[in-house]
Amino acid sequence: MPQKSFAYSQTVPSVSIQNADFDAAQEYSQLRDSGAGTGAIATFTGLVRDSGDRQGVTGLFLEHYPGMTEQVIGDLIAQACQRWDVRKARVIHRIGRLPLKSQIVFVGVCSAHRRDAFAACEFIMDALKTSAPFWKKELTDAGEHWVEQKASDVARSEDW
Amino acid sequence: MPQKSFAYSQTVPSVSIQNADFDAAQEYSQLRDSGAGTGAIATFTGLVRDSGDRQGVTGLFLEHYPGMTEQVIGDLIAQACQRWDVRKARVIHRIGRLPLKSQIVFVGVCSAHRRDAFAACEFIMDALKTSAPFWKKELTDAGEHWVEQKASDVARSEDW
Amino acid sequence: MPEQTLSVRFFARLREELGTVHLTMPAPAGQTAADLLATLASRGGPWGQLITGQPVMIAINQAMAKPQSPVKPGDEVAFFPPVTGG
């Protein structure tokens, strides 16, 4: 769980790891309902796309480390709350088999100011990619393979 | 209108200037429906908050320059399409009287990659703040006043 | 042959303080946006602020322009404060 800052007003769980799909619209509504001091909401959604490490991807299988995942992401949100004005933050990450075009991950942040909303949202997403214990396997008609961590993702995460 | 890049697949107007509120959920759905190559959707929404240039803001009045506004924002989207992988982009900006907590502006971008989605979304938003002809008047119980352009907004826009 | 004119628009604080949304003005040859501002400022009263007051942004035919940009008959010229949308 994130440390509370004066402005932080989380009323729903910050972090959900789930097989089920999520409703980005409902997440947006929850973020928006955070008092008259909120001026900015930034969201990011990741989708399963047809080309990753290889072409012809038909879906993903996502594995995670239950318990550790929630702790790592909760800590990232806490770090974001220390660095920026964050009124609410929400992270959802799906696991299991996800067909093409599925929603994989949602990160939403609301803040007084747009700079803080963008920065906190992108920081959480970048840091999640290299520190939250998820592993992605790409499924193709020719078989399946574990995705390799990208140097560019590590570099981006270290830039924060 | 943005220049078409190989990946750009806009099927709704890129830019809407309107009095009416917008449905962020519907905008998200439209952005998401953009082919199996889309891996990332970044959105930003600006809301009327209770403190701006002064405290005790109860609402805003937004004026714009019809015609020029659409051209300027269309050009910003075109610039974003030249610099980043942008599959779809959508900008909605409201005008007229907007009470506290109202949605003011929506910027949504979908892309193959998260870096491009974040960058294009934030670029359009930052550049819109200093180049699109909108003017904001803050309404308070003590009267109303035109908002002054912020040096920090100009600096952010110039950073791109 | 009718006098050649251009169209001038004001927005936001300028619109309010000048009490003017739109003007049609003569468009003599070789005129710049700065010349137009000087002509308007010479009306006195609140119009003086166009050259002595806070910064005035200029658009010609709905594209951002500079004081030295030429204006010609038929143009739509707009003057307004720095923008504050978003």
Next chain:
Amino acid sequence: MPEQTLSVRFFARLREELGTVHLTMPAPAGQTAADLLATLASRGGPWGQLITGQPVMIAINQAMAKPQSPVKPGDEVAFFPPVTGG
């Protein structure tokens, strides 16, 4: 007094290639995560990759750790490939 043990978990590619989700191992005093990896690698076959193969990440009690981090009885130690979520 029962032998003191710790719990070892494997994820993703390692889980598959080692055919192992979970192990309970002895936890001698003064042991590090690297010692544990060496013990496991000595099983031979696919286990050798734990010290000669691709990078192995280490978590102790669900927090990222280093090869030189001490492990003690009761700990939950996890080995896995670099993460690829998001």
